[in-house]
Amino acid sequence: MYMSNNDIRNLTGKILLSTQAISNEYPNKSMIYLCSHDKNGAIGIVINKLIPEMNVCNILKRLSMDMEESVENLDILFGGSEEIDKCFILHSDDYMSSNSTIISNHIALTVNGDILKVITSTGGPTKKLLCMGCCLWDMEQLENEVASSYWIPIDPDEALIFGNPKADKWSKALLKIGSQTNMFSDFQGTA
DSSP states (O other): OOOOTTTTSOOTTOEEEEOTTSOTTSOTTOEEEEEEEETTEEEEEEOSOEEEEEEHHHHHHHTTOOOOTTOOOOEEEEOOSEEEEEEEEEEETTSOOTTEEEEETTEEEEOSTHHHHHHTTTOSOSSEEEEEEEEEEOTTHHHHHHHTTSEEEEOOOHHHHHSOTTSOHHHHHHHHTTOOGGGGTTOOSOO
């Protein structure tokens, strides 16, 4: 998939698949949903890396928040190495708060503990990913990384975004675009 310079100027709502050419600052086989991308930089959330032994109940206890006994004990993902103390909740737009932002294709982002209260009660969005931290890019940084073949931008797919966090979403995304993981064997570097 080749993109022109104009195509890589606004990747908001796209998914980035890492290649073996990427730097060591990102986990191996990263899959990032881009929440915002403009001339000033970008913000994204890694959507395929679980934090071992961390779940919603752990976070609620850490935040001293009450929870119902029937709370769905969702896994927590590593959203990125920036703002690691914040919980970024990527979710369907069937629930919106005053702190929610629509990104695209019925997907929203909320960075606020209040939605955790809703998620742990009977309400809240039907689809959700809870991620600690995010990825940030400075002006022109993401464009340069895409042009250097560090990332393959693909169209969003709710099944990939909100699918089982324990599944190999990265490989599924490559198969979806008709690629095989060995297509990166010519790249040097580690991921």
